[in-house]
Amino acid sequence: MTKSSSAAPRHAPNEFFASEHGELLINGLPVSRVAAMAGRTPFYAYDRSVIERRVQTLRRLLPPGVQLHYAMKANPMPALVGLMAQRVDGLDVASGGELRVALDAGMAPARISFAGPGKREGELRQALAAGVLINVESAREVECLAQLSDETGWKARVAVRVNPDFELRSAGMRMGGGPKQFGVDAEQVPALLRRIGVLGLAFEGFHIYAGSQNLNADALIDMQRRSFELALRLGDDAPGPLKVLNLGGGFGIPYFPGERALALEPVCEALAVIADEARLRAPGAELVLELGRYLVGEAGVYVCRVTDCKMSRGQAFVVVDGGMHQHLAASGNFGQVIRRNYPLALANRMDQPASGPASVVGPLCTPLDLLADKTDLPDAVPGDLVAVFQSGAYGFSASPLGFLGHPEPVQLLV
Amino acid sequence: MTKSSSAAPRHAPNEFFASEHGELLINGLPVSRVAAMAGRTPFYAYDRSVIERRVQTLRRLLPPGVQLHYAMKANPMPALVGLMAQRVDGLDVASGGELRVALDAGMAPARISFAGPGKREGELRQALAAGVLINVESAREVECLAQLSDETGWKARVAVRVNPDFELRSAGMRMGGGPKQFGVDAEQVPALLRRIGVLGLAFEGFHIYAGSQNLNADALIDMQRRSFELALRLGDDAPGPLKVLNLGGGFGIPYFPGERALALEPVCEALAVIADEARLRAPGAELVLELGRYLVGEAGVYVCRVTDCKMSRGQAFVVVDGGMHQHLAASGNFGQVIRRNYPLALANRMDQPASGPASVVGPLCTPLDLLADKTDLPDAVPGDLVAVFQSGAYGFSASPLGFLGHPEPVQLLV
Numbered sequence: 141m142t143k144s145s146s147a148a149p150r151h152a153p154n155e156f157f158a159s160e161h162g163e164l165l166i167n168g169l170p171v172s173r174v175a176a177m178a179g180r181t182p183f184y185a186y187d188r189s190v191i192e193r194r195v196q197t198l199r200r201l202l203p204p205g206v207q208l209h210y211a212m213k214a215n216p217m218p219a220l221v222g223l224m225a226q227r228v229d230g231l232d233v234a235s236g237g238e239l240r241v242a243l244d245a246g247m248a249p250a251r252i253s254f255a256g257p258g259k260r261e262g263e264l265r266q267a268l269a270a271g272v273l274i275n276v277e278s279a280r281e282v283e284c285l286a287q288l289s290d291e292t293g294w295k296a297r298v299a300v301r302v303n304p305d306f307e308l309r310s311a312g313m314r315m316g317g318g319p320k321q322f323g324v325d326a327e328q329v330p331a332l333l334r335r336i337g338v339l340g341l342a343f344e345g346f347h348i349y350a351g352s353q354n355l356n357a358d359a360l361i362d363m364q365r366r367s368f369e370l371a372l373r374l375g376d377d378a379p380g381p382l383k384v385l386n387l388g389g390g391f392g393i394p395y396f397p398g399e400r401a402l403a404l405e406p407v408c409e410a411l412a413v414i415a416d417e418a419r420l421r422a423p424g425a426e427l428v429l430e431l432g433r434y435l436v437g438e439a440g441v442y443v444c445r446v447t448d449c450k451m452s453r454g455q456a457f458v459v460v461d462g463g464m465h466q467h468l469a470a471s472g473n474f475g476q477v478i479r480r481n482y483p484l485a486l487a488n489r490m491d492q493p494a495s496g497p498a499s500v501v502g503p504l505c506t507p508l509d510l511l512a513d514k515t516d517l518p519d520a521v522p523g524d525l526v527a528v529f530q531s532g533a534y535g536f537s538a539s540p541l542g543f544l545g546h547p548e549p550v551q552l553l554v
Numbered sequence: 555m556t557k558s559s560s561a562a563p564r565h566a567p568n569e570f571f572a573s574e575h576g577e578l579l580i581n582g583l584p585v586s587r588v589a590a591m592a593g594r595t596p597f598y599a600y601d602r603s604v605i606e607r608r609v610q611t612l613r614r615l616l617p618p619g620v621q622l623h624y625a626m627k628a629n630p631m632p633a634l635v636g637l638m639a640q641r642v643d644g645l646d647v648a649s650g651g652e653l654r655v656a657l658d659a660g661m662a663p664a665r666i667s668f669a670g671p672g673k674r675e676g677e678l679r680q681a682l683a684a685g686v687l688i689n690v691e692s693a694r695e696v697e698c699l700a701q702l703s704d705e706t707g708w709k710a711r712v713a714v715r716v717n718p719d720f721e722l723r724s725a726g727m728r729m730g731g732g733p734k735q736f737g738v739d740a741e742q743v744p745a746l747l748r749r750i751g752v753l754g755l756a757f758e759g760f761h762i763y764a765g766s767q768n769l770n771a772d773a774l775i776d777m778q779r780r781s782f783e784l785a786l787r788l789g790d791d792a793p794g795p796l797k798v799l800n801l802g803g804g805f806g807i808p809y810f811p812g813e814r815a816l817a818l819e820p821v822c823e824a825l826a827v828i829a830d831e832a833r834l835r836a837p838g839a840e841l842v843l844e845l846g847r848y849l850v851g852e853a854g855v856y857v858c859r860v861t862d863c864k865m866s867r868g869q870a871f872v873v874v875d876g877g878m879h880q881h882l883a884a885s886g887n888f889g890q891v892i893r894r895n896y897p898l899a900l901a902n903r904m905d906q907p908a909s910g911p912a913s914v915v916g917p918l919c920t921p922l923d924l925l926a927d928k929t930d931l932p933d934a935v936p937g938d939l940v941a942v943f944q945s946g947a948y949g950f951s952a953s954p955l956g957f958l959g960h961p962e963p964v965q966l967l968v
Contacts, residue, residue, distance in 0.1 A: 237959025503672030545651025
């Protein structure tokens, strides 16, 4: 065992994956068996039971009437979207491509919404044809939809995505407040609402989203409250009653040493207060919570096989058959300013003690191809399996899969 | 025009792309016509004439006998590899997938080499079957090759990739010196060479590569000299004469404000001195210069179409139909510690003055989707074309193309 200060920050304890006889279990199956089912390594495995548990927890804590939506961008694997379509109240898509997957999954168009700051005309036409709710993000989109509606006779259902006049405190990624490409500045919304009325589009409500990957309950509570008040204020200028208020999501999951899981209870309690007020102040309006990463991020592991173990000038390297090309975020190249390690384990030696620090690297000819920098691991040999946790969101779909010509990883819903 | 300090660093002047009637020319064709040829936007266009010019310049300056190789990882588009196969002396591949493209391109297996720190057994078998030179990077690879050779009767041609005992000064990315996953530490090489001799593999030489994206001629000269001396020293323990010495490449191209093109002449002059010495000190050894980015990086432009123009709280946003999902490096998420702008232009308004700073953003629902942060541009309208320069290497193949479900960009060799 290596000496390491007990004060050094650690990864949050893994609540979702157990092990048996030294093997990581994925929905009850040993990782070596899942690898055999996959047919090859590397693979992403998404554990249905972890997803179900997360949805159940939310259902239990969320106030009645608050709709739970899945933001497909987090993980658009068709089988997983199919599962989510049966478990949540709606799907949120970010492109015409995602829209097709959502429709294939059997979600009713009435329960699908489409957001994105640069929707192409062809995508707006797709959305119109499907009859989904379009979160408009600019005056151009409104004019374009009016024209397409005139041309086709298909009614445009719209909500206005608002760039709020406040920022989400302590968000991992800020997406509202100040100058932004997302949505329409709150102060420009009244004019746009009048235009929507003049053009005769079907106004349904607002989408207000200020940031993602937030682990701070107080900040989320504050954001939801301010989003709610902003929506009510903007609603005064709306051409019709508020039917939908999408408060976004932004619930984070712990990735890095020192991060802790979000305290869900206080956030849901505060949401219950808002839901009560909404019944009085915006009767008939449906509150929507839109979550992506929080629903699926912790359910996924990325598993690769050890191909080589090397010592170079005193440092141990575990070389695996996967890497940054298949899991860009774990390599630290997906918006991270400072690279930190994702939680990771030797998945077929869960019962063995760490023998010392090793760096886990991939097969690419670049120093960026790093899955773990000097992390404590048991001794590895070629053939062993390495599992990267917290890999259910922004993994497969957010990685440069073609880089250096390796085969794509397999995806399995287990 | 905006006020901007003349002391602020600027992008290096564009030597490769002219314009006519306000339109960027790609190998003589106006960008709007290339867009029509592509059939849709976004697209990557690689200008053959720029590639040819770069190869000719190198051929003119390189000492006779130095072999010019293309490192496919920079851009593995099959048509482009096909062009390179006719222009250079060899191809370097980094995976079994790239190997197939190199063979398809018609390059003789004798002129292909395969490097990479985590070659899978299946890939080593492919390389053996094809008869290409394998740059071994660990003792395990040597043992595995010996076993596969015994089993198949196919002779393994090997060079040893060396992790040198020095670092490349001022490289954009260090890949040698200190503990590294690349190659075999110089001090471990003699033992490995003896083992190669015992196992009877066909030893051919060394591959020494200390870092990439270097714009400093002195640093490159220093690296080549030290690599040469190291190879000669290690050659004393080799089981046979040195046939190949791959000195790597590492020649950089200017991406960011303040960066200037590499001074090629002094590097080639210093290489001529090495080539002369090599004839005496390692007779029969072939020197190889392996370049990827330097051959194709400046020949490529990434072109996308403006879908929307927005003002948000005083800041102008030009929204385009491409972005980080198709050009990760330009978004600043490919190893950059500090995000800086790639050179970029409004490709159908090359003759118009900048009207002020605008940020060029893509269609994704993430603030990471940024192609240019507050850059001076003429006024844009939807339908205009934005060109990102220096996009011929590590663009298409190094990007998370599936992210958010947009269609892949087209690639054209023009």
